[in-house]
Amino acid sequence: MKRLKISILLLFVICFGFHWNSKAQPSTENLFLGVETSKDIFPGQNHRFSIELDSGLQASGHIKQNGVNLNISVFSPTGKVLLSQDLQKNVHSAEPFSFETTEKGKYLVELLPVQGNIIHLENDKNRFVWDGERRVPYEAINQQGTYSILVEKADKGKTFSERIDELFRFYDRKEYPGVAMAIVKNDEVIYSKGYGVANVEYDIPVTVSTVFHIASVSKQFTGFALATLHHEGMISLDDAIQEYIPELQIESKITIRQMLNHTSGLRDQWMLMALAGWRMDDVITQNQLLKMIYNQKDLNFKPGEKYSYSNTNYTLAAQIVHRVTGKTLREWASERIFKPLGMDNTFFYDDHEEIVKNRAYSYDDRSGSLKKSNLNFANTGATGLFTTAGDFSKWLINFNEENVGNQAIFDLFTTKGILNNGTEIHYALGLALGEYKGHPVIDHSGVDAGYRSFMMFFPKDTLGIIVLSNIASCNTIQLAMKVADICFDIKTKPEVVCHESSETIVPYADTKEIDKNILEQYTGNYYCSELDTRYHFSIKNEKLVASHKRLEDIEFLSKGADIFKGTYWIFDHVEFVRDKEGKVYGFNVSNEGVEKITFIKTDGF
Template sequence: MKPTTLVLSILFMGLTFTDCLRAQSLKKEGTKNATFQSKQIDSLLAEWDSQEKPGASVAVVHKGEIVYKKGYGSANLEYGIPNTPATIFHIASVSKQFTAFSILLLQEAGKLSLDDDIRKYIPEVPDFGKTITLRHLANHTSGLRDQWNLLAMAGWRLDDVITKEHVLQVVSKQRELNFDPGEEFVYCNTGFTLLAEVVSRVSGKTFAEFTRENIFEPLKMSNTLFYDDHQKIVKNRAYSYYMNGDKYKKSVLSYANVGATSLFTTVEDLSLWTMNFKSPKVGSEEIIQQLNTKATLNNGKNFGGALGQFVNQYKGLNQIQHGGADAGYRTYLGRFPDQDFAVIVFSNYARFNPGGIALKIADLYLADYYVKQEAKPDKPIKKVEYKKLKPKQLDRFTGFYWNEKERYSRKIYVKDDTLRYFRNEYSENPLMPIGDNEFQMLGVGVDLKIKFEIKDNSQVMAVTIGNDAPITLESYEPKPPSKDDWIAFTGTYYSPELETAYTVKIEDDKLLAKHFRTSDIEIKRVKDDFFSGNRWYFGNVEFVRNSGGIVQGMKVSSGRVRNLWFEKRAAVEP
């Protein structure tokens, strides 16, 4: 500030000379902090700051202003086009909050209620004998099976052209729910495709038109749209990539459905959306409150979900967030409402971790707000002392263990003189002895103990995990692979729900499930008639026998789809 300017400030604003000097000092300090934060963010994203790689776009919003924005890497590797804050990304499931918001706008206008039955608006949804409300759909408690899992089971590739009509047809053929509505939380994309269709049918506009007119245009989100036409040209969009060996390859996305996904936007535009939560220009404070409020199950318990978002704490601060992942796009929006702060990270690379980067960026700005965890003198941290058990003592606990309720198997084995709890090749934890038959599980972030014991005076070993609502698994002996034994499972299996079939055959000493549109699925025996598949959409297979012991069908589950029935139609030659 020049001397003449300083004098004028004192004369016309009633400021003291000290006030002006303090203002100058604060301005310099703010500039210094911003420079430091900018350099730190650059350091976090340095790996992606190359035109030879896909990358990311970042924006930070604080107190109604974008305080940082920048692009890294390439939006298009073929043409060397850089990512910028104005680059348009497909943001996948971060789209869902806009779908829930649209429903709330219509509710406020008196045109529907969150507690309406979905069949009131979309009668094609089957009558399961249980009411599924719009609220159930918006907080993932409907019990409906997930559209992506069902399509994949039916032989679709996720880079096929998938339209709204395709999804509605799959929904209309569902024969049973995963669970009764409101009883559980299981993430379900189907619900948000249905909600977008409700918006369309109630408003008389396409969902893309409704959101443009009622959200994007009022908020001046000029580079934002719901992409409901896979052939539409969108200027300045980023394309997505994955790594195959040591080369990047295009990760193709041809979705033509909206609601659960398919919002195209920039970090600049999404920043305007985050500002609307603090000072609503679109919607009302009541709508914002409803959108941000945790949902409850039928038993009254919360599970962290809100309407199209998730609510959690991060280092003592309230955060409302959602991430997204489709093709090679990886996105994250985290809002800290009490600090009027938001961080947005979009990437066009499949291995990118946007949530991890976003929270590291949040650390740079919010450290002064974090709750300090002070050690209480009357409760000193107790150092765990591990026992030394001999190899023979550890060998007693090795083997396979079965959870009958959840229908899964675990393996416990010894490696490098340490007992290990094995889930799969990507997930296992060491078990450190704290007693003769009690162990501490390491690497899980919580105090988790497991205890081995003889059950019912027999030689069956049981392992109990945790203290609150403990999980119990019982030891069993898996059957070795056997062609003679497998013949009973071979045959053609048909799903009337998906109108598709798999042929189960023995080839090259493997039991395979074969579909004419997809790669073969190897299914390995876990226990008795329960098998595990090696595809994300074909995770568990349980063969079902009739009273005479003859296999009559199989139930296939994949996390978001439970017990999908395939009837055995014909045997095949072994």
């Protein structure tokens, strides 16, 4: 009997001890060069692999993430951390990686589920994929999913160009959208290349001459135009924008400088268009945007009070260029910037029907399959510039040589904005200023449809980098930074992500139950004069639902007394308002680009 008790106790210790140890030190599986491995993974797990590699190699590969976001860490045979990264936060994306082997032996690869982002589409029937500068509120999740990992290559090559190519190896495929990049040092291009395809349907490769839409990287050329006009005495940056655009109904004085610094308080044009029922793949012209902007009567905040990025600012800036010079922004920039610099394939695209040779088309792969991501913009100032990596490198060189412009213009162009209280902000005239690993840097990103772009210029190092892509999952910012690391030969010690994550997952909406009788009080027809649009609220399946003639029905989730959040993300915060008798007479909508725009309850629809 005593032996039986000991045996049972021993069995208990072995079983439960093994279970505890397996959690602390999960089993390690073998990886083989060129062989893809697929697995399911759950939150709280970490998967470990080992791969035998020689010393002095540049190893590269990728992880295909499906419903889960993973951090990858790589350790040398002696336990040295070689890599720990999570570049692609989206749970449906590919995570490319590369590392240098320091010795011969078994390298440990560890994968850990971490908080990732998913565009909240499950309940959103208006599935227009917006993100980046239009600030779609991603839902943060950490859930189970599947992945596949492949270490596809390990070469001896360690030249500068080979190290750069390793960064972009994932995009160097014949059937997949890609990337074009260029690096300039002093007055010359030291490396440039294209990877992947510009047009998936026809397998047209990306080259340094491929024309990309670069979204908000366009803003710096608009800012440069107004800095030049200021220097030439045609305007003053401290003039009120109303002097040049009297159609504006905003009474508060907004200076051109505040407009360019994003401290104007003007509502974001894309948020306004979306609330009015527009899709972002609609044809959207300059005049259509201006009509919407001119109809606004209120600001998000007092001019100069704070910084808030708004694309409206730069659409109006383009209009000021037109009013002052008699030329469109496209005409002025081509004459004063692009032609003098030999940027022959660069222009503001203001006609959506115009045919452009060697153009890259836009794609999105974040929903699990590759799809077209259509863009039909015909507006300029905030966006709309078409250029190539080769052309943009000439602009980066101009930051150093100043063949176009002069020191006074560039000083004005790169001077940070100041708020009313004296606080200096990071944004200048279409450019952000900061520091990267001890190096002063000027940069800007761009996001429209599936296009991604990022530029960096290091003034003290006279180094410039441009990365352009036509696939939505491409993290051009991180890629450009990794290029900078190679250029500066920076070897930063990676920080390994802890196994036990302390991150708090924020749900799309922390909803509350609400009585049907109360819901009835919100039903009816609502009209916004500033947007010239209407919504009809009704109850369907015991849920408050809004209908619009151009949109799919939107469900509203209760967050408290008279406060809701829509399943169409532009209705981020909706607060119904009541009169003295307690009757609902309207509601206000707020999101990151619009603050309290009002809809009034009406009799008709």
